[in-house]
Amino acid sequence: MSDLEDNQIIITVTGKDKVGIVAAVSNCLKKYEVNIEDIKQTIMQDNFVMIMLGNIKNMKVTFREFKEAILELSKELSMEIWVQKKEIFDKMHTI
Amino acid sequence: MSNFNQKQILETIRMIKIHHLDIRTTTLSLSLRDCCCSDVKKTADKIYNKIIKYAKNLVKFANEIENEYSIPIVNKRIALTPISLIGESCDNIDYVYLAQAIDKAGCEVGVDFIGGFSALVDKGFTKGDLLFFEQLPEALASTQKLCSSVNLGTSKAGVNMDAVIKTASVIKKTAVLTKDKDSLGAAKFVCFCNAVTDNPFMAGAFCGINEAECALNIGVSGPGVVSSAIAELDKTADFGEVSNLIKKMAFKITTTGELIGRKLAKKLNIPFGVIDLSLAPTPLRGDSVAEIFKAMGLEQPGAHGTTMALAMLNDAVKKGGIMASSYVGGLSGAFIPVSEDSGMIEAVEKNALTIDKLEAMTSVCSVGLDMIAIPGDTPDSTIAGIIADEMAIGMINKKTTAVRIIPVIGKTVGQYAEFGGLLGSAPIMKVNSYSSLDFVSRGGRVPAPLHSLNN
Numbered sequence: 001m002s003d004l005e006d007n008q009i010i011i012t013v014t015g016k017d018k019v020g021i022v023a024a025v026s027n028c029l030k031k032y033e034v035n036i037e038d039i040k041q042t043i044m045q046d047n048f049v050m051i052m053l054g055n056i057k058n059m060k061v062t063f064r065e066f067k068e069a070i071l072e073l074s075k076e077l078s079m080e081i082w083v084q085k086k087e088i089f090d091k092m093h094t095i
Numbered sequence: 096m097s098n099f100n101q102k103q104i105l106e107t108i109r110m111i112k113i114h115h116l117d118i119r120t121t122t123l124s125l126s127l128r129d130c131c132c133s134d135v136k137k138t139a140d141k142i143y144n145k146i147i148k149y150a151k152n153l154v155k156f157a158n159e160i161e162n163e164y165s166i167p168i169v170n171k172r173i174a175l176t177p178i179s180l181i182g183e184s185c186d187n188i189d190y191v192y193l194a195q196a197i198d199k200a201g202c203e204v205g206v207d208f209i210g211g212f213s214a215l216v217d218k219g220f221t222k223g224d225l226l227f228f229e230q231l232p233e234a235l236a237s238t239q240k241l242c243s244s245v246n247l248g249t250s251k252a253g254v255n256m257d258a259v260i261k262t263a264s265v266i267k268k269t270a271v272l273t274k275d276k277d278s279l280g281a282a283k284f285v286c287f288c289n290a291v292t293d294n295p296f297m298a299g300a301f302c303g304i305n306e307a308e309c310a311l312n313i314g315v316s317g318p319g320v321v322s323s324a325i326a327e328l329d330k331t332a333d334f335g336e337v338s339n340l341i342k343k344m345a346f347k348i349t350t351t352g353e354l355i356g357r358k359l360a361k362k363l364n365i366p367f368g369v370i371d372l373s374l375a376p377t378p379l380r381g382d383s384v385a386e387i388f389k390a391m392g393l394e395q396p397g398a399h400g401t402t403m404a405l406a407m408l409n410d411a412v413k414k415g416g417i418m419a420s421s422y423v424g425g426l427s428g429a430f431i432p433v434s435e436d437s438g439m440i441e442a443v444e445k446n447a448l449t450i451d452k453l454e455a456m457t458s459v460c461s462v463g464l465d466m467i468a469i470p471g472d473t474p475d476s477t478i479a480g481i482i483a484d485e486m487a488i489g490m491i492n493k494k495t496t497a498v499r500i501i502p503v504i505g506k507t508v509g510q511y512a513e514f515g516g517l518l519g520s521a522p523i524m525k526v527n528s529y530s531s532l533d534f535v536s537r538g539g540r541v542p543a544p545l546h547s548l549n550n
């Protein structure tokens with residue numbers, strides 16, 4: 001397993017569209033020094049869906065602390081946010 | 096590489112969030128063979144210290160991995176070498192004392208269950224085994240997390256019917272001793288034919304004598320993922336298509352288990368053992384094997400056709416899962432417990448599912464009669480008859496079969512037993528009221544079966 005695989009995370013944000021979601025999530029990532037490598041965003045059945053690929057190589061806190069901060073943010077925004085290491089998706093969907 | 100597939104990410108999250116995909120158990124298999132000595136107190140100390148040494152980080156690290164990958168790891172468990180093999184070296188053997196030491200260690204490291212309070216008596220008893228059977232009910236009744244199992248038969252050796260009778264009596268005595276908790280003690284005990292040595296599932300997990308010093312075995316789950324996929328399939332899709340779909344879902348479930356297992360094993364610095372390719376339900380609605388039968392087109396589990404549905408499901412789960420993992424083992428297949436599956440409970444309530452149909456289903460499922468509550472006044476000989484039938488299916492068909500049955504003292508058909516947690520609640524099922532006494536009382540051993548001239 002390479003370091004890259006271990007450092008890449010996927011942040012999935014879903015919920016009702018409103019002003020400032022991207023800014024708020026990006027700000028939080030900046031605060032914890034999580035680099036954003038890619039962003040995809042769509043509206044599905046009136047739902048805002050944003051998926052971000054982040055890299056936690058330079059993150060200074062533990063994964064748990066970072067995740068707690070993101071979950072706190074999800075409450076503030078009333079959006080559902082999932083943070084997971086990217087490897088789970090790679091493994092599940094490729095032979 | 097910054098590519099990611101939005102559809103796949105959302106599918107994975109949906110599987111976890113809506114369809115209850117989870118890692119059912121991470122089970123640390125731990126050998127106790129170096130804990131034998133002539134004094135029971137010293138033996139208990141050695142066992143306790145070894146469990147603490149190897150398992151102290153199991154729960155903490157599993158929680159960390161669960162957090163990093165956002166997938167629930169429902170249970171953390173330990174499986175030990177069958178205790179009868181360790182305890183019988185003591186001059187002053189006291190199995191209840193050993194049980195309490197093991198249970199204390201399990202509580203200390205914070206696991207959900209600790210198994211391996213077991214004996215392998217498929218061909219006969221040693222002096223230590225006989226004492227083990229005598230003291231087992233009290234050991235089960237005086238502990239919280241301890242799980243026990245016995246192997247009563249194999250396809251190679253036949254079935255030890257003396258042990259079947261003793262086991263029925265152990266079940267009944269344990270039920271009586273724990274009657275204030277709806278006979279919960281009996282739910283922590285299972286008897287096998289052809290027990291496997293690397294099973295991560297309770298109550299039957301133990302570390303076989305052929306196993307390494309320690310290893311991490313994984314049991315995956317996700318019946319909800321399979322049932323929802325089949326439900327979305329066209330109603331006219333033929334069995335080939337249904338089977339293919341199950342294979343694909345089983346692959347996805349298993350790769351996730353493999354990933355989590357390997358990560359956790361690495362963190363614990365112990366070898367990765369096997370993945371048990373399993374569909375194990377929980378009492379949560381939607382996390383049900385019974386729902387898969389309904390999605391396939393049966394009105395209720397137990398309807399004619401259920402055995403075929405289960406046979407196909409079990410086979411497709413194995414076929415899909417085997418590609419996804421480098422080492423497959425354990426009990427691999429679909430579990431059909433009653434109390435742990437809301438759909439099965441409903442089928443029993445509607446009289447769609449009987450103990451006889453369940454017995455037929457065990458000839459093609461992953462294990463056997465599981466978490467079935469029966470009236471508390473069921474005679475020992477009838478319980479022995481139920482066990483004997485199940486052992487026969489395993490012995491002749493060269494498969495693992497088991498019985499985990501709970502005679503609920505003070506309750507009868509129409510009432511419920513409440514076990515709580517993953518064990519759920521069970522409607523008490525009717526058993527055949529005709530006597531098996533003279534049959535089972537013959538005792539002795541059923542000779543090993545012929546493995547040719549199959550019909």
